[in-house]
Amino acid sequence: MPKGKARNKFQQARWEEPIIHELSNKGVRGLIPPRVEAEIQATTGKVLDNLKTMRREEAPELPEVSQKTVLSHWLRLSQETMGSNIGNDISEGTCTMKYNPRINEEFASNPLFTDLHPMQDEDTVQGMLEIYYKFQNFMKEVSGLDHCSLQPGGGNHAVYTAASMIRQYWSDRGALDTRDEIITTIFSHPSDAATPATAGFKIITIYPDENGIPDIEAIRAAASERTAAIFMTNPEDIGIYNPRVDEVVKIIHDVGGLCFYDQANANAFLGVARAREAGFDMCHFNVHKTFGTPHGCSGPGTGAFCCLDRMYPYMPVPVVDFDNEKYFLNYDIPKTIGHVRDYAGVSGVVLKAYAWVMSMGHDYMRQAADVSVINNNYLEKQILQIKGITSAFQDNGITRQEQVRYSFEKLKEDTDVGTDDVNARIVDFGLPSYWTSHHPWVIPEPMTLEPCETYSLDDLNEYVDVLRKVVDEAYSDPELLKTAPHASSSHRRNKPEELDDPDKWALTWRAYQRKHLSN
């Protein structure tokens, strides 16, 4: 196959794999737990009697399968999954699906890391704490802000941490009743609206102006003495950098509000632009995106939360600190919101990300940013030459940064084939499903692509070639797309409405048996 071309004969593994319960045979074993010595058994008697009313009378209805069956089954399921280390995952825009280095997985499998209990004496985990402390410092460098917590378990969790701290900040000033509004923008991540709402705030959503940039006059009109804070992404999901972001910050600061910068997708701005220069009080990074750690089918992740001194008194505890002799867990934060997660954080992600930064240094992190935006502009130029594909605010004359939100609106008009059909069909060429857009779909029939620095020119060309082929098919044989995928591990769902029907949905095998197999 020539490089940089679509894989026309791709076929994903299709094992027709039963549900694990269907592989069960009574009496078969997969693992024997460590035996108890006879001497202990002899002295302890019938311990299960101690459970009194809590004793389980019947064994749980778990499957009974051999070790080989377990291994084969999950290896097959893994083959029916397109991880970004396997495929050309330019697809998942806003997610920064970069290469996740294998060496970092070795570190995370090292018993010197895996076999650490979070409540061990600090003296015994100096290596781990050193990694936390130094990675906190890296995050301060990348953001330009003064403090960092690595406790949040993901990006949205870090945004929620910001919302909680803002609530504490206003509560501390006796002003929570009056500072009850959060402003956000429609192209900011849904968590910028959802997490402050969870924390008790009212949400005001700003729509873009004619160029796709948040309407600054609408922000000015929304800002008031009720504004607790603004939560905004930049660039937003559509890849357009807001050049007036500092003016937005000033508007909010002028009414006494706080400013949170959602830097979930910071990859293209490493060493290029920071929260500090834009004037923000707080920001966060998705460590599992920008800093090279794997996404794990949706976690474990980490949200690195950063803030200025003024927000420090409210930070979650503990943060990792250093007294010039030893690293320690600092719980001494006077008005802390408490914990947002148990213990210091998702240490495996922190360890891998530390290793990633150490493999890059300033220069190569900066190069990651450079190559990401060049890759993106190259890809955009090729894709926009394909009939039926446009991009959001296409002709506004603004050069896109790290990602682009495309639209199949024209294709849909021409062929009745929409983005969901295209998305199902690209899988037949070995590309992972792409990210359409967060809801609501302000841009019709969307597709969001992010070709970060670890993709080669061949990968970019392959992606373009697949899209070109699929669009051609849409014009020549729309049914092929409407019934896609054809070469995937499974076929198109034929009754999607059942997933919203309480009488039909099945979240577990038990529920499936009751609802679908009992008759």
Next chain:
Amino acid sequence: MSKKFVHPYIPNGAPELMEQMLKELNISSSEDIFKEIPKHLRFQGRMNIPEPKLSEYELKRHVEGILKKNQTTSDNLSFLGGGTWDHYVPAVCDTIGQRDEFLSAYVGDAYSDHGKYQALFESSSMIGDLLKMEAVSTPTYDWANAIGIAARMASRINGRKEVLVAGSMSPSRFSVINNYLKPEISLIKIAFDKTTGLMDLDDLKRKLSDKTSSVYFENPTYFGPVEHQGEKIAEMAHAVGAEVIAGVDPSSLGVMKAPSDYGVDICVGDLQPLGIHMQYGGGLSGYIASRDEEKYVAEYPTLLFGVTSTLQEGEYGFGHVFYERTSYASREKGKDFIGTTTSLFGIIAGVYLALMGPEGMRELGEGIMQRVAYAVEQIDAIPNVKVLYKDNFFKEFVIDFNETGKTVETIHKALKTMGIFGGIDLSCSRQFPEMGEAAIYAITEKMTKEDIDRLVTALRKVC
């Protein structure tokens, strides 16, 4: 930097490829793209980050050099538990957890990630088997997060704003939910009985009212005793129209009653004991489960994966259940919020449960209880040392050192010199200082008689 290498992670950093792309774009560098960022918003300096370890071996030396400063539970004898436990991790769990397909997939639909959906569906199914519950969510950040979510679900279901929680619950989990329930929902602790360590039912009775949205208790409790009043607690809570939430250690469920059998409406806990390494507390992964009723399912904020059919007859397909609930679909109008949580750990927990099967889970539970019973008997026989709340433990118990005249800190320091990590020190201000010099000790299936005897000998020497 002395010499510019093409970084192995950045293929288009190769000069020829870069030149080709720049030429295609008719630009001279990334600056022609970054021009959209006004100069005053640009960072003009250099990030203070060390020079890169470009050779993989150099990086390995560096990182492993730092890790060598750690002392581990495998090189020492550890009795730490309380939310992260040192259980045995089967080899197959590691193999599957390290597969690049699972490791590096993300939010792709079932059309590209069928296996991911099936794996998480099966994990939910097996957790459901343990709990005897039919609705099980994809994983949350951790157990504490799951409690907070469950309490907010309950509050939306019955419109009430008061949550009663067991006073013995883990202080750090309490801290998480204390923040998560603000500003509308208040949190009230129920005292625990000083002789049994279990919930004080008189105090529960006093505090239950028509304002009570839910009652939360842990089983086994943070201190270790099994909460055998579970059914009574559920009855009392239900009598005032409250929902019952229990935090249950899944490793106990081969021998302990399924929570749905004693009246629990929403069950939560952590999957870490099920094949996930401790990782300095990084191995947490919460679960939430309930009955499969619309009133509960409609309130989950998390992603729910369901099995369905496809165009191919007889084939399983998968998809999102009731997606409109989520903040991904409905922003601030969604239920709480959802994001990247701990799915890979959820998959590993499924592998673990399939390996163990019903018999393995029973043997695991019984074996732990036997070891604990032996340890309790031996430790209780040490002069001036006693075990609190006797004869009712799963894998943890509290040792009371008050009569030794020594602090837990002193005792544990001495143990450490003998290669033993003592349990969680309850005298610490963030734990239960009112209990004085006491500590929670955890014992898992990894412990041998020799290990336990070693602790007993050491305690005899130190106390």
